[in-house]
Amino acid sequence: MIDKLYKIEQVSNITGLTKRAIRYYEDLDLIRPRRTESAYRLYTEEDIERIKRIVSLKESLAFNLAEIKQTLELEQEVENILFDGTASLATINSHIEMIRRQINLIEEKVGQLLATRKKFEDLLIRLRSLEEKIREEEAK
Amino acid sequence: MIDKLYKIEQVSNITGLTKRAIRYYEDLDLIRPRRTESAYRLYTEEDIERIKRIVSLKESLAFNLAEIKQTLELEQEVENILFDGTASLATINSHIEMIRRQINLIEEKVGQLLATRKKFEDLLIRLRSLEEKIREEEAK
């Protein structure tokens, strides 16, 4: 399997991005696929990995104001339920469910961020040992 | 200190948001300050806490494409340095510094997210005990 190449629609299916988004990332110089003679974009596995990282970095984030509003509203509702204490089991259970979903969402984001952090920590360790090596060489 | 009230500029200074942003959040119904007779907005401490939570929820996220690009570029540069192994100490140290900054940034975001998760976990626990209480009462 040496260097299989993909066209944009395949890449779109693999990554979940639209073709428009993929081309847009190229405009921003985030990726640089090669081209066929007739100018079709061709993506390597590496390109695709890179796109997946972009997606993951984006997803680890995004909470827009509408989502923030929902989050705050959910909190408020639950506090009201706890305060007056007379809610039905159905109401309570549906709110338990909603909170669980929020927590899962947060957990996912945290996971993405920790993966990114790990990447950088690895690089940091390797850079430090390179630094030491060079320092030793200079000492000679 | 019973219920001190703040005008919008003070709130802007306290929260770091522009007045425009604060008014915009009101348009979106994220906050509802009271008004003076001459229609000046008046914010309670509670309002301000709420605004701070909004800011924190927003910040815990946001990585735009430009930032993603920088991140990927930094990674690439470091990998090149590690690969050819002949960089100067100055180069290495400056890259160590940049990576450290990235890690700190990620750490901050993770911190925000974990604080939010804790809020929800507390609510979840309290909801569950309310549920049990109600279940017991219904059993009678």
Next chain:
DNA sequence: TTTATGCTTAACCTTGACGTTAATGTTAAT
């Protein structure tokens, strides 16, 4: 009392991150 500063609404402007459409070229299958 004037002046500076701050507040209000309203309306238009901007930027990022794409969506959509149009006009046209390429390739694969029948």
Next chain:
DNA sequence: ATTAACATTAACGTCAAGGTTAAGCATAAA
């Protein structure tokens, strides 16, 4: 050989999240 299903660029549209400007009240200090 034609058609269907892909691809290309270019250009305009859209939506969120504000920025900016204008025109006019409100209020505090000199």
